[in-house]
Amino acid sequence: MRSELTIYLLEDNSDDVYLFKQLLENDKAINYSTLETDSLAGLNKLISAIVPDILVIDLNISESVGLETLIEVRKFSLDIPIIVLTGNDDEIGIQAIQLGAQDYLIKSEINASTLKRAIQFARERLILYSALGQLATRDKLTMLHNRAAFDEKLEAIESDFLRYEINYSILLLDINNFKPINDTYGHLVGDKILQHLAHRLQMFNRANDFVGRFGGDEFILIVPKVDNDEKLQSLILNKKKVLNGQYAVQSISGQILNIPISVAIGGAIRGVNAFSPKELISIADLNMYKDKEINAQLENNNKFTD
Structure with a gap:
């Protein structure tokens, strides 16, 4: 029996949405359920209804460009792992991670393998960071807040x-x-x-x-x-x-x-x-x-x- 993963995709290019879904089709281990939206308001509405397992966001959409898109998404994304999609710019991807994203992918280099690996690592990385954050704010002897x-x-x-x-x-x-x-x-x-x-x-x-x-x-x-x-x-x-x-x-x-x-x-x-x-x-x-x-x-x- 395949496990289930729900992904919300922020993307305003219909061709890129189609390609993204195609890359995740017919996986033998995981059934990827993807819902797409082309706006920040639409993404917020989706999250308010049902919290997904992961967010994949294009940094450049019609209403927002670059890291500002990530900053806006993080205002309502709770503790959901985020993967950002960039153009041919590793520096922007690294800055996105510094601002709270768990991973980034360059659009021109995405294939099924890199996408699935990024999804897995992003989820694991968020769990690890959350655990480390808990340790950093806990008293070691009593495990109360420090x-x-x-x-x-x-x-x-x-x-x-x-x-x-x-x-x-x-x-x-x-x-x-x-x-x-x-x-x-x-x-x-x-x-x-x-x-x-x-x-x-x-x-x-x-x-x-x-x-x-x-x-x-x-x-x-x-x-x-x-x-x-x-x-x-x-x-x-x-x-x-x-x-x-x-x-x-x-x-x-x-x-x-x-x-x-x-x-x-x-x-x-x-x-x-x-x-x-x-x-x-x-x-x-x-x-x-x-x-x-x-x-x-x-x-x-x-x-x-x-």
């Missing part, structure tokens, strides 16, 4: 706030008394606790919330549509309920340890008690340390009572 991913997300959500006035909050959280755990049980146990806490953060989290490791034992969350202190405090309380408790980890010797963990959390709301992203982080950090001080006082009071 600081670079946080900066990118904060810029995007701040843009939405400025444009649409959609409030958002930032939560900073830190593990109480984490250094003594590392000193007592070793960094292997400490790393496992960080991984377990990261897992809980991912499990008990809304789909639109951003969760990242800020560094050391600090974690950061960006939570959209939190617009008052009551919602913020309720959110913090719920996070503590799922994060505080006994963490079972195995020591180097194989012993199962049940280590009590609690977190300090501070938050701030954009547009309510902070008026810039920098101030937002600063206030959330200050509130986190206030919470840490309260926790330390409670621990001391409990020791005195005991």
